[in-house]
Structure formats: structure tokens, C-alpha cells
Amino acid sequence: MTTFYGLPGAEAFWHWTTLVHFLLVALAGGTAFYTAVLGIRRAASARGLAWLALAFIVLDLFMLWAESPARFRFSHVWLFLSFEPASAIWWGAWGLATSALMLLLLALGLGPARFWAGVLALTSAVVLAYPGYALAANAARPLWDHLLLAFFPASGLLLALAVLVWLRPAEEAAPWLQVAALASLALAALYPVALASGGADARLAFALWLRGWGWFLLGGGLLFLAAFLARRAPALAGACALAGAFVLRSWIVEQGQHSFFVHGF
């Protein structure tokens, strides 16, 4: 039996507002990436979508600032006055900022649009990638496995496509949605395997995953439906993808932060 005098810092450090950010940053990064791909092919077709991606970025950045306990200390300026390439969040800050600039230039039709779209493809890929990196970098949190480096970009793109099939001509986005749903589903299926074959904490991580397997059944089922319906009923497929990807990502973020060190099993 273990008891404490005093309090270790083991309480949850990311809350529901952070889960909303994980959703918004996926919509921002995914929409920006889709805009970039369209823009590289045919620059003019990306202008409308650029405004939408920019709106998602602004919304996400506002959410990030608003939910931060440091919001009225205005310390966020240091994100852009520091050079911290080992920090996923530093990459995210710059990825979002540079993507916003590229999107603004694309939306306004200023300068070489296809070049901006090419740059945007890189910066938006950073935005898609950094949430998974921010999780996987923490060896102390065994649920945040390295597989998330792939799952978060894939499911992030899927979340954006889930919205885009409603807003864009469905036949354009639906094939992408199907591929992203299948990729996310495959990675979600591999996730418990990766946990169980991980490092010293693999047994604990897998045991914790077993407590939440029902969420994976639900999320995985929704992703399967999304892939199955993508070309038949894109709007419904989008709803399934949005719900499925959100459930899986939120579970991983929420559960993964719990301290194994203090709670054990």
C-alpha cells in the first residue's frame, strides 16, 4: 500500500480544451495541406479553401492562447523568439504561423501562388505532424507510443477531409477520405500491438489500453464505416470519420497523460 504526505504533480495537465485544440489543429493542418496540394496542381482553385484553412488556424491559435494559464502573461511571444528545434510545440508554433502566412498570400492571390502552395505543403505537414511528435517524445508516458508519429498525421488529415467532403464537391475529396480512413484504421489497429511490444512499460501500457478497448472498437468501427461509405455516401462518411478520429485521438491524449509513476496498477 502506498500513501503520500503532500502532493506529487500527477494530476491531468491537459484538459478538454486541449482535446478541442487537438481537433482544431488537425482541421487547420489537414485543410492547409489539402489546399497546398490543390494549389500546386491549379493555384486558382485553392483560393477559397485557403480562407477556410486560415480560419481554422486562427481559431486554433486563439484556442491555444485562450486555454493557456499563461494567456494574460503574454509569454507566447517567446515561441517566436526562441530556437528550440527539439520541441514539437516550437515546430507547431512556427508551422502554424508560416502556414497562415502562405494561406493569406494564396487567398489574396499575391505573388507566385504555386510556390506558396509548395511551401505550404511543407509547413502544413509540420502542423499535421507535430501533435503526434509532442506525444511520442515523452518516454515517460508509455501510451504515447512512437506509432502516434504516423497515426496523428493520418487521422489529422482524415478529420480535415471529413469536413471538406461536406464543403467541397464530394467526388473530389471522397477518394482522399477513403485512403485517410483506411490508413488511420490500420494504424489504430496496430496501436495496441505497438504498445504491447514496446519498452519496459509495455505491460502497463497494454493493460491500460485494455481498459479502453471499447473506445477503440467504437472509433475503429466508425473509421471502417467512413472508408466503406466514402464514395457511396460522402456526407455520412465524413460524419463517421470525424467522430471516429476524434474519439481515438481524444482517448489517446486523455488517457496517455495519466501518471504510471504515481498510480501504478
Place this chain on the structure above:
Amino acid sequence: MARYAMLIDLAACVGCAACAAACVLENEVPPGHGRLWIRQRELGAFPDVTVEYRPEQCLHCERPPCVPVCPTGASHQTEDGLVLVRAERCIACAACIAACPYDARFMNPAGYVDKCTFCEHRLARGEDPACVETCPTGCRVFGDLDDPESPLHAWLAEAERVDVLRPEMGTAPKLLYLNTPSKRGLANHESEVES
């Protein structure tokens, strides 16, 4: 430059938490949070029973995982090996809390991440950290690992065993536990506790 470290002799620690109380008073730690706490753990089964009183706090790791994840440089390591937070730079993103394997960090309600500093303000005055100064059993010692005159070396030489928390994390902690009561050493998880 120094390489500051702390030793805690668990054979002498009685878990009175005077160190934790001294820390709260010295550093004005906000209510509901702690820079230092005591883990009390019953080990073994009758008649072979022992209790481990284990004060825990920031270990000021030589390779602190909380530093590289910080996006603003607020979380940093000094030349003397202290791991500190520049509150004015902290955006309270909690990346460092996520990275710390020891639950040593918390969100100060003032909007920045807080943790043990080894009482750097006292070190600057040539004093020991408050927890060391107040310990009634004298089970703590603080010093410079690079200083051959430091009492750390005598304590280490006389210890029956030396343990660190979660060595598998590769963090090279500079808070070391001497003479752990259990012959199995420090348990990381409840499931490892002898029963």
C-alpha cells in the same frame, strides 16, 4: 561551475515531512500543490515487513527530458546542473510536465510551471536547501559532485546501496537514495511492491 546533487539516506528518513513543510514555507508553494512530497510504502509480508519513506522532488537530472521539449527555453539547465523554469518565458503548455517521468512539476496557478529549484536562491547565499537544513534526522545532504571535499562523496562511499528513481528513463538523476530499506531497491510501480 558545480554539479549540484542531493542524497537522501532512506535508512534514516522517518517520513515526518518536515522537508515538505519547510519547502512550502521557504518557496511559498501554492496550496494544493507540492514541490516535495513523501511516498510511504509498506513492503513485504509479516514477519518480514518494512516501510519505505521516500521523499520525492525534482531530481535535477543530468539529462532532463523536460528541457528539450520546452518550446520557449523557459525550462532550462544551468551550468551548475540545476533544472529551472524561467517563469517569464513559460507559456504553461505543460510539455515539460508530460516529459517528466517523476511527476516533479506542476502548474502554478499564477500561470507557469513550477518545481523544486534545489532552493537556488539559498545556494546563492551559500546556504543549503531548506529541506536539507530542516531535516531532523539529518538524512539529507546536498553538495557538489565535482568537489572532492563535498560530504556527498563520504556518504556515497559508506552507503550499502545507492538507487535512483526510474533509471530506465536514462535521465541520470542527481537526487540519489541511499540504503533503500527493501533489498529489491526502489519500486517503480505498485505491481512491483513485495507482498
